[in-house]
Structure formats: structure tokens, C-alpha cells
Amino acid sequence: MRVDHQACQKAASTAGSGLLLQIGIAAILLIFGLLARDTAFIFASLWVWIGVVVWVGILILYFQQKLERLEALEESELAIDDNSSMFDGEGENIRPAAKRLKLLHKWVMPSVSLILAFLLAFTGYVLIQHLRLLESPDDTLRTSLYLTSLTGWALAISLAFALTGFIFSRFVAGMAKVPTWSNLRGGSSWMVGNTILLSAIAVGLVFRFFDNDAVLVWVCWAIPVFMIAVSAEILINFALNLYRPRIAGQLPRPAFDSKTLSLLAAPDSFVRSINEAINYQFGFDITSSWGYQLLLRSFSWLIALAVVALLAVDTMVIVEPTQQAVRLRQGAIVGDVQEPGLLWKLPWPFETAQVVEVSRIRELPLTFQWKEDRPVYLWSDNLDTLAVSKPKPFIVTGSSNSGDATSEDVLALLDVRAVLQYRIAKDGLLDWLTFGSDQLERRTQRSKRELGLLAITQQSLTTMLQTKTLNEIISSDRANFTAEVKEALQSKFNSLETGVEIVSLTLPFLKPASSDRSTFEGVSVSRQAESRLISASEGWADNVLTYTVGDSALVEPVIEAVEAYNNARSDWDALRTSGASSADIEHAKKRMDTEESLAMTLLRKGNGAASIRIDNAHVTRWVEMLDAWSRASKVRGQITAYKASPEIYRQRTYMAVLARRLPQLRKYIVGIDPNRVNVDLELQTINPLLNFSESIDIDQGAGN
Template sequence: GLVADAFGQAGLLEDLTFAIGIGELAIAAEVVLNFVLALYRPRRAGEVPRPAFDSRVLSLVAAPDSIVRSINEAVNYQFGFDITSSWGYQLLLRSTAWLLGLGTAVLVVMSCVVVVPPGQQAVRLRGGAIVGDVYEATVMLKWPWPVETAAVHDVARIRTLVLGPRPMKVGAVNTWGDEAARDQDRFPYMVAAPNVSEQVRREAGSSGTDDAAAQSVAERFALVDADVVMSYRIAPGGLLSWLDFASEARFRRAGADVRERLVRDIALRELTQHLATQPMDDVLSPRGDSLVRSLRERIQGALDRAGSGVEVVAVQVPALRPPAGEGAGMFEEISIDRQNARKLREEADRLVRASMAAMAGTPERAAEIVAAIEAYERAERSSGESAPETLEARARAETLIMQSRGAAAGLIAAARARRWAIVMGAAGDAAQVLGQAPSYRAAPELYKQFRTMQVLGRALAAARAKYVLGPGVAGRTDLDVTMKQAESGLNLSDYLERKQPASGGSNP
């Protein structure tokens, strides 16, 4: 035991205790077997049993030369003649000592050379303590065993740890809402309560629960079921820290050593603390890789502070869901309602952008115009409508609107065009009236009759039936009316030459 402890091989003591126990059981089994067989052998009266002297195993240990004789007899029996007396066998017996010495020397020399392959690192151990530097992808020379030993570690290998009791079992049909009774060993993680409105909190608080403490916890925390897998490796230049971090001893009935269990406990602690500070909405619906990235950075920082020499390669979340049970279906409704609300917000935003683009060209220009109008209104309230700063603010707002080339600018331009059309029409009417004033002053009655006839001509042009009304003109006035029908198209009779009759003659 002292020798094994001096060379840092404390595990040999455990193997030695197991070997002693197994040897005692084997000797006891032989004694029992000899006792059973002695019942069927003839015995002499007064003979006393001697288990220790009758044991074959103990006799071989007490007289090892009998083993050599037994081997010689077995060899002679196999060959059919006395081969142990030949010169070759005798030469082998005489050379056994130096052959064993040569083999021992070769083994000692081979134990002084250790080849470290690429992707692995090795250190020298003397009495369990690390001696020298770290060797990587090279040939390492050391003192022979058991003075020094070599510890080779695969630093490039990616190791995985499941941060939880065991991975979730998902069948061909994933009915996770009914899986509450299947795996009772899984425990959900605690997260912060989701962000809900005050109205929802009041409705939830008025549900009639009597447990104030439970209600307080329910308002602050929620539960999620997740599988988190961490992938890690020994960091570049971190082998010495990894070896000093913890022991390589393995507990009985445990598949991981102390280092791996300690890394898992640190990572699980950081995972639990981080999830307890995150709202359920951010955990179940993270933005991109924000959740796994924050977990990896937090776990890496904790392992660095512990001096583990570990590099966290990735943190994966293959399964993340609300806890299974009766309320599982409600989370689907929440997700659907959240998607519908997001859809409504996006449609409203699209409508606003389209309206602003139509009114002001672009949403950015619309924001500038609104800011300019608000500045004009503030200046008008503070300084008055005719103040210079108010007029300047109004001019700036109008300039921005006209430069936008949108519907508002078009409406203002149309209003200005209509105003100018009205003004110019009124100016034309005024000029026409002023131009007819000399005619009126020269002959007022004639001017009135002329204007009356013009009005009647325009009014009667589209009338089908016309009546002439006047006061008692019978006996005093003769009316000669020529009725003509308007002909459409070209009337050739108007262009034909007509013959005039000769004077004093008759028509032909």
C-alpha cells in the first residue's frame, strides 16, 4: 500500500482488496468441495480432516517447484517422449534468465518513449504530480515506469452533456399534451412569468384562489419543459487547468468522473439561474439564437471563473415546450392569438406606410411634414397668426408638402389652379363688361334690344316648338313667317344653276 501510494497508484489498493477477497472465497469453495467429496471416500477410523494440508491451491503456493514439474510432465506427455532432457529444452532453461532480463529492458525502454498523436496532448506524471510542459503532436521522453507515467488526453474531441435528468422521449406522433403520466422523473425549469396586461392580472387574481403565497408565486414564475445539451472540449492551452480542476476518480455506479460531473453541475446551475430571470415569452419564442447564445456565454464565464480549462462549443435546445398536462392546449391558443395580433399590427403598419407614401411621398417625409405642422401650430398659439416666426413656420411646412410630390401636394396644386381659374374667369367677365360700356352709353335702347335678341337666339336654338306672343296686333300688323326645315348633310340643289325665264314670254 505504501509503495502504491508513493507512485500515485492509489487505485491498486482497491484492486488488491478485491483480489484478497476473491482468493479467500476460492479457498473456501475448495475446502467445501473437498469436504463434500470426502463423504464418498473410504476413511480410516480416527483420521482427522486437515483442510489446509489437503488444499491443492495452498500446496502450489507453498511449493512452487511442483508447478515446474507438472509443466515438464505435461510437455513430455504432449510430445510423447522425454523432451525436457533434450539439449534445446536445456538451452531454453539456461537462457531463461537473460531472456527475461532482455524483455524487461525492452519494456523499460519502451516505457520511456510516448508518441503523442495530432489532436491530443500529454503530460508527465511523477508520483501523481505534473512534471514539465504539455506535449502535443510530438514524441515525449520520460523516465521509465513506475518512476514516471504519461497522461494522454484527446483535447480535440467534442464531449456532450445533457443538462437534465434524461432526454425527452418523442414518439412517431408527438402528443406532448398527454405525456404528463409517461415520464415522472422529468422536472420542468422555472422561468419568469409572461408579460401580461393589468386586466389579465386582475382577472387571474379574481379567480377565487385562497392561497396568497401560491398566487404570488404564480404571478412571478412559470414552468417550461426543455432538453438542453451542452457540447464542450478542452480549451486550447487549458489542459493543465483541466487536470487541476478536479480528480479523474469515478464513483461507483456512475458513468462520469468527478470533472465531468462538476462541469455538468456548474452548467446546470447557470442554466437554472438564467431561465429564472427570463420571461416565458422570451424563452418559448426567442429572437434568433439569443437564448442559446446567452446561455453559452454565461456557462463559459462560470467555467472560466472556476478555472476548468473548458471551452463551451455550443449549447443546443432540441426540445423546448410548456409543461405537459391539462394546460398544454392553452399555449397553442396563446401562440395563435399572438400571431394574429402580430398580423394585425403588421397590416396596420403597412396601411400607415402606404397612406403616408401616398400623401407625402415617403413615410420619412410624412414624419418631417407632421413635425413642421406641429411647429407651425405651436408658433401660432404662442406668437399669433401674423407673427414672423409663424409665417416662416407655415412657409416651411408648405415647402415640405409641395416638395413631397404626394396627394397632399396634388390637392394643394389643384386648389391653387382652381383659384386662378376663378380669378381669371372673373377678370374676363369684368373686361367684357367694361368693353361693352361705350356701346351702352351711345345707344342704350338699341344695346338692350341687341342683347335681348342674342339671349333669345341662344335660348330658342335648341327649342323644337316656338310661339310668338304679342298684344292685340290684329288689323294693324301683318306677320310674314318663312318656315324652313334644316337639312342635314350637303344639299346639292343649292349649287345647281337655275334658268331664268325670258321677259314677256312664257315658261316652257
């Protein structure tokens, strides 16, 4: 084909048409996505809007190439006359259009490719982060993925634009086979990208008619991944273009011209490339042989046989010994539960089989989860940093119900980590399947069935925690509490027909949620100190009692006997002071004497300190009694002498006292008239250690 400005004008017109079509598709997709609230259409419109840059670059490139061709035509007309060679030797100085075209190929097109790669990668990253928020429980903005209710209109728009884009891409791909129009391949590949995304959205919309939104959600995830993949291919093409040798007269291929998408725009060339590769591997033209031709003629029958074989295999489902299965027809359960063995069903899509592991023990965290396992978790640890999500404390009674009216209104917060282990109950598979589905809810990563079980369990746990005090929960009564919760929860599961059998309900971590949790450690230390003090006191009491009684086996009988004696003595005293009859008093006294005799017998049998002290008391009593008796006898013996002569008895007794006491007294002999004597007595006792007068007298005597 002749390369002139007319051919470039045709390519520029085609690029302009592609630009208008790209803008129209992008605008309609974006407007419909915003008005109808559909996330998939908004995501797809971002890809289409980025493709506008491709068509703008191709349009500018061919417009400049047209100017270059016109400039070359003018130069050739001026060069017809051999004598008019005034412009010879000037080169590019007289061809500015060619210089600008070269500048476009060298700098502008690579720059456009890098801009496209950046836009695709950045947009894909932002979209993935947006979708990840849907799965995050910490999404404060409550990000949502919208699916339009106008499914019919959405399907019509997506199919219409997908068909339009495919036809236009095929047309442009046909033009790109001409070397002059080869740069149109970039626009054709981008239009194929539009077709791929819109076709995927159309497939997801078709599944929405069957109440299956998961396919469209996957399409929303696939769009940013597709953008990042194309961005990576553009960067690879850019790097290869730096080292690819240039052929004279061949137009350079922009990096945004995706070879992968170009194959989809021209599938016939793809098949032709496969044939050439097969011939190359075998070393001869195998595609022209009779075997290859027979394979091509029988290809449809082979495909049909494979489909029939797949359908036949799909009618059989093997149920393992730990499994049970049911047949589903359009989502409804058909027939009874299939026990382990071979299950026969209609092929897909008429019937499907759902196989469930009924013996597997499942675990459901009821509260928070740890980020990583540690051997020990302390009350002083910050749970906000150790837990995956911030714990939500439970309410319990702050103190025991003691009679104090003010204590009944005190509440406390308790951080609880609770884990429920359960399995499908025997003959409970149908209840299990009808209770909820396995569809995962966004942000929670839990199925609807698990969310239902979680709500029921948390409600029961919260209700029962409010009936307990804080001391009861954090003490050894925790095991009894978990057993009560398990029993109540199993009854509730049975009443709601969940098909669940609870294996265990554990509370591996409990702590007060308030900042005063350190005081609980002080309580524990005080309780340990109290236990040590009680143990030491009991040991001291045992030692004292054993020392007192003498035999440790008689301690308790002696205590009981002494208490019985004290009670009998109290009764006897009460009867005497209350004016009871003498018979009652006498009976009480006999009872007291009996109890006293029993206690004394036990004490003497033990032969301890108490028995020894009682014996000593008896000895002392007899000694004092005999001494008093002897003095009384002596006095009685002197009565006769007193009666015979009282005065002589008094004088004799007086002289006997003087005889006993005068020898120990200090006596002074005065030889003058007593009336002239003035005696000054100082009744003080001098400390012998401080009596220096005697020492002075002794020294003076020695000096003389």
C-alpha cells in the same frame, strides 16, 4: 493400495477436516465483512459457504463407502466356509449399504452438483445486479460498495486463509491421486477456489495502501463472474457424465469436481500434461532433447532479457500531434508539459506518463439525455419516457416586469436540455489535470472532473435563467441568452483555473414544464393570426392611402403635410380662444394657410381620390355661389316694382303661385248650396296595386 474401511475412514476424516475448515473460513470472512463493513469479504464468504455443500457431500459419500466396505468384509468372512452358502444368490438384497452407495453415485451426487450449479448461478446473478445498482442513477436504495478501513487486518486474514487453503488443497490433491480417494478432488478444487478469491482480495488490499481502490472494486465484480463460470463448468460436467462410458471398478467423478480448479490444485500434473502434449505433437520425446534442455536451462536468462527489453521500451512514450503529455512520479507531476514528440521517462513503476488529447472536443450533457435520437421532439411529448432520467426543471420569471406588483412574484418551471462542448485550453493542461481526476464516480458514469464542471455550469445556468422571463427564453432571444451564459461561464472557468475552453453552449430543447404548455401553442397560433391581421390591415391601409393620394410615393409626405396642417389649425384655434394678441393669431393663420397650401399642392400632384373630391368641392362651391348670386340679383330686380305698388306686387305674386300650383291639384265643382254640403275627406294614398274599385267600375261599365 488396499481398499478397505480404514482407507474410507481416512478419506472421511479428511473430508470432515475440510468441512470444518470451510465452515471456519466462511464464518470468519462473513463476520469480519459485516463488522468491518467490507463488501469483498462478504462476497467471498458466499462462495465459501456454498462450498460447505461440497464437503458435506464428500463426507456422506465416504462414510457410506466405509459402511459398504464393512458390509463387504462381513460378507467375505461369512463366505470363508464353503458349506455356508445360505446367502448365495441373494445379490444386493443382503447388501443394503452397497445399494445405498450406488444410489448416492447415481442420484444424490448429481443432485448435489445441480444444487451447487443453481446456487452459484443465482448468487452470481444477485451479486451482479447488486453491483449494477452502484452504477445506476435511479438507485432509490442508495446501494454502496463498502471498503474496510482495517486494511491491515483484512490483508492478514486474507493471506492467512489463502495460504491455509492452498496447503490443505495440495494435501487433499495428493491424497486424490490414490484411486480410492479420487473423489476428494472436488473438495481440493473448491479449496483452491477459496485460495484464488482470497489471493485476489489480498492483491486489492495491497493496492489500497497506495490509495488505489479500483483493483478491489474489480475483484468484487470478478467474484460473481467466477461463480457463474464455475456453475457453467458444473453443468457441462453433468451433461458429459450422462454420456461418458462407465468403467468397471472405477468410481464415478461428481460433476462439481472442477477440472480447471484441479489443475491449480496440482500444478505439477499440469506441467506434465504440457510436456506430454508437446511430445505428442512432434511425434517423439522432444523434452529429452538437448535443445529443449538448453531452453529450460536458459529460461531464466531469457525471462530477464525480456524484462530488460520491456523496461527499456517503457522509458519511451510517443506523443501524437494532437496530444500533450506529462510525467507522473508517485502521482505527482514532474517537469513541464511535453509537446508532440518523443517523451523520455523512468520505467514503470518509478514513473508513468499521462497522454491527453488536447484538441478533441468533449461534450458534457448538462441536463437530461434522450434514450434515442428523433428528428423532432414536441412540447406535448412525455419526457419521463423519452429521457434517460427524469428531467429536473429550472425556475424562470413567469411574466415580464411590467409595473404590476403582482406579476413580479409569478414564477414558471422550464424543462431545458443543455449541452456543453469544450476542449482543453491552450497551455491549460496542467490546470486541467489538477482540477480533477478521470476516476469515474459510481451511479453517474462521469469522472470527478466532469462532475465539477457540471456543478459549475448548472449553477451558472440556473442563476442566469432566474433573471429571464419565460417569454424571453422560449422566443428568438435564446441565441443572445446562450451567448451571455457562455461568456459568463468562460470567465468562471478561468477564475477557477479549470483549463477548459468552451467551444459552444447550446439549448436544443426548451419547453414549459407545467401542464398548461398547450396554451403556449395557442399563443403562437394567436400571434400568427395577429401577424396575418396586421399584414392584411397594412395592405388595406396602403390600398386606401394609395387610392386617396393617387401616388404611393406621395403617401408619407401627404400624411406628414396633413398632420402639420392639423397641428397648425389647432394652434390657431387655441390662440383665438385664449385671447392672444392679434399679431400672434395672424402669424398662426399664415402658418396654417402655408401648411394647407403645401398639402393641397401634394394632393393635386398625386391626382387621387382626395384631389378629385377637393376639386368637386370647389366646383360645388362655385355653383352654389353663382345660384345664390342669381337669386339675389332677381330679388334685387323686383325691389323697384314692390316699392312702386306693394299691393299689386303681392296680388300678382299670389296669382303667379296659384297659376303654378293649381294645374296639379284635383278640383271639385259643387252646384248646390254650400251650407247643405258635408264633405268627408280621407287623406290616404291608395296603393295602385290594391285599388280594386276602379277595376269594378270598369267591369260594370263593360256589362252595361
